[in-house]
Amino acid sequence: MSGANGIPAERLVELYSQMVRIREFEERVKRTFAEHPGVIRGHTHLADGAEASIVGSVGAIRDGDQVFATYRCHGYPIALGSDTAAMMAEIYGRAGGICKGYGGSMHLADPARGFLGTSGIVGQNIPQGTGAAYAAQLRGRGEVVLTFFGDGASKQGAFHESLNIAAVWKLPVVFIMENNSFSATVRTEQEDANAAAGEPLSMKAKAYSIPGVTVDGSDPLAVHEAVATAVDRARAGEGPTLIESLVYRLSAHGNSIAPPGVPLHYPEHEAISKYGAVEEYEAAKRGDPIPRFRAHLVETGALTAERAAEIAQAAQAEMQHAVDFGLESPFPEPHEALTYVYA
Amino acid sequence: MTNETTREIPYIAAINEAIHQEMARDEDVVFFGQSVGNNPEDPFVKAFGDGRVRVTPISETAEIGMAAGAALAGKRPVVDCTMAEFLLVAMDQVVNEANRFHYMSGGQVKAPLVLKAGYGFTAGWAGQHTGSIYGMFMGIPGLKVALPSTPADAKGLMATAIRDDNPVLFLHHYLLTLEKGPVPEGEHLVPFGQAVVRREGADVTLVATGWTVGHALGAAEQLAAEGVSAEVIDPRTIAPLDTATVLTSVAKTGRLVLVDQATRHSSVSAVIAAEVAEHGFSSLRAPIVQVTALDASIPYSKPMEDFILPDTGKIVAAVRQVLGAGVVA
Numbered sequence: 105m106s107g108a109n110g111i112p113a114e115r116l117v118e119l120y121s122q123m124v125r126i127r128e129f130e131e132r133v134k135r136t137f138a139e140h141p142g143v144i145r146g147h148t149h150l151a152d153g154a155e156a157s158i159v160g161s162v163g164a165i166r167d168g169d170q171v172f173a174t175y176r177c178h179g180y181p182i183a184l185g186s187d188t189a190a191m192m193a194e195i196y197g198r199a200g201g202i203c204k205g206y207g208g209s210m211h212l213a214d215p216a217r218g219f220l221g222t223s224g225i226v227g228q229n230i231p232q233g234t235g236a237a238y239a240a241q242l243r244g245r246g247e248v249v250l251t252f253f254g255d256g257a258s259k260q261g262a263f264h265e266s267l268n269i270a271a272v273w274k275l276p277v278v279f280i281m282e283n284n285s286f287s288a289t290v291r292t293e294q295e296d297a298n299a300a301a302g303e304p305l306s307m308k309a310k311a312y313s314i315p316g317v318t319v320d321g322s323d324p325l326a327v328h329e330a331v332a333t334a335v336d337r338a339r340a341g342e343g344p345t346l347i348e349s350l351v352y353r354l355s356a357h358g359n360s361i362a363p364p365g366v367p368l369h370y371p372e373h374e375a376i377s378k379y380g381a382v383e384e385y386e387a388a389k390r391g392d393p394i395p396r397f398r399a400h401l402v403e404t405g406a407l408t409a410e411r412a413a414e415i416a417q418a419a420q421a422e423m424q425h426a427v428d429f430g431l432e433s434p435f436p437e438p439h440e441a442l443t444y445v446y447a
Numbered sequence: 448m449t450n451e452t453t454r455e456i457p458y459i460a461a462i463n464e465a466i467h468q469e470m471a472r473d474e475d476v477v478f479f480g481q482s483v484g485n486n487p488e489d490p491f492v493k494a495f496g497d498g499r500v501r502v503t504p505i506s507e508t509a510e511i512g513m514a515a516g517a518a519l520a521g522k523r524p525v526v527d528c529t530m531a532e533f534l535l536v537a538m539d540q541v542v543n544e545a546n547r548f549h550y551m552s553g554g555q556v557k558a559p560l561v562l563k564a565g566y567g568f569t570a571g572w573a574g575q576h577t578g579s580i581y582g583m584f585m586g587i588p589g590l591k592v593a594l595p596s597t598p599a600d601a602k603g604l605m606a607t608a609i610r611d612d613n614p615v616l617f618l619h620h621y622l623l624t625l626e627k628g629p630v631p632e633g634e635h636l637v638p639f640g641q642a643v644v645r646r647e648g649a650d651v652t653l654v655a656t657g658w659t660v661g662h663a664l665g666a667a668e669q670l671a672a673e674g675v676s677a678e679v680i681d682p683r684t685i686a687p688l689d690t691a692t693v694l695t696s697v698a699k700t701g702r703l704v705l706v707d708q709a710t711r712h713s714s715v716s717a718v719i720a721a722e723v724a725e726h727g728f729s730s731l732r733a734p735i736v737q738v739t740a741l742d743a744s745i746p747y748s749k750p751m752e753d754f755i756l757p758d759t760g761k762i763v764a765a766v767r768q769v770l771g772a773g774v775v776a
Binding site: 170172201202203204205206207211213214215220221223225228230231232233234235236237238239240241242249261262265266268269272273443444445446 | 556
């Protein structure tokens, strides 16, 4: 675990608390499939295992900065301060949802907190974050944009086009690739030339003459330090950075895809179901960033066991409220489907 | 909405004038593309600086995706995409991103941007740079599509597109580029979703877009000499599409000929034909006839190119057909 780099103990506990809340929120999403069958429709994607990467990154920006993410998007708005009850209601398709039931799990948005909208198409948010960074450059107030995507997205033309133009224009954007070792169900080394050669994916930055950094994404302090450095560089007008944040997704890519009538659930992780890598998966679970960061904070005296228990209880109560609010929130009126076609 | 002082300028100059005037009016309007502002003497760069006016790499997905992101972040980007076919390289960003963000966010965000592209360059550009491919965009929710046929409309529709809070595909016809016409000097806005009657008539309704409007008017002139009175309608925007003006005209004439440079099954005419068949059937005194491009890629060689495309003679023949088919009252 990296050192705190002058981050006050109370701030470290806050980052830990965000990790716990993200995990608890997503556990309740997962449990909803069993406890309230049919309440969640379509596809959800969980970020368990990436919480340290999310809070370490988002913790390195300030008000006025903006964030673009992928369909695996529950964690970022929680770290930005969005209302978890409205988020759960959105995933339940209710009028009280953060997007009033128009978007669902894959399309969360909270522009008041800098979360401007989420594309469900792999890699397509990368130029969008780059364009928001162009807007920030024109505003001239030193604001930056974080653009998150997976390792799979780095095989999209959108990724390469965006890194090139962001580098040429010196745009204030930080490209954060969360490498969770799988592109949906395919192992990274099966489809990535750098991985196949045993090299880090961050070396793609060399092609665009920008800094490329690989960081342990299960260490929030290491992520925070790398992102803060990249953010400083972006704010100073020196251009983009590519950060490869190594995480291990602890759930399957998403819930099962099934026709109506078949109950949805979270299947076994691909490491086991496709590749039989039981020990690899068990090791990843043992490396779970949440107990790891908790142990670090307790060891360094920033957190007591009692405070940790309070944080866990508070997260459970908050997400129980989110589930209750979501279930109680009414459905939108059907005719509302024709609202918002045009702005 | 219109300053009445006009002068004759080319269609392309009218488009540039609208962009220039809107950039002067609103500092959030930015303009970029592969051939935009690539030298310090460029008039846009000189007027607005090299921040708001930028040349881009040949990266359609990044250009259009960046426009979406900049629009979400408060700008009003105008992207010069050069040719309509180049949009296909970035199809997801054109039809599945910016146009859906307002909706998917429950109205929280908006993405005002303009994609400017030329189409219909049937002047020997062969198969991949000549298409009239608007049919694949006109049914996309959240995306508006403008097809100006005159210099004045080119200016007025571009100005309206830039002020619109939605993504707009502004498709200018390459064969009209240097055509001159009267254009208001100052602010000039043409509303979206309002067709214009280019020529009034009583016997048959002709609907045409872009370059084919001129052919329809030529056919109407020729038919007038034969004693046939043709009404010519130009929808101007095809999303939103003003079907009411067409239905009103058909209620009067009872006959409809649809002219379209697109291939038949990907045309505006197919959509209008369906709307009139459903909502104006009782007015029709003859079957609807569509004069579209034939179902082939555009060939290089001129005699074959001419064979594929609608022209004045084909329109006149179609009108004679619907008049002949008419039930004598």
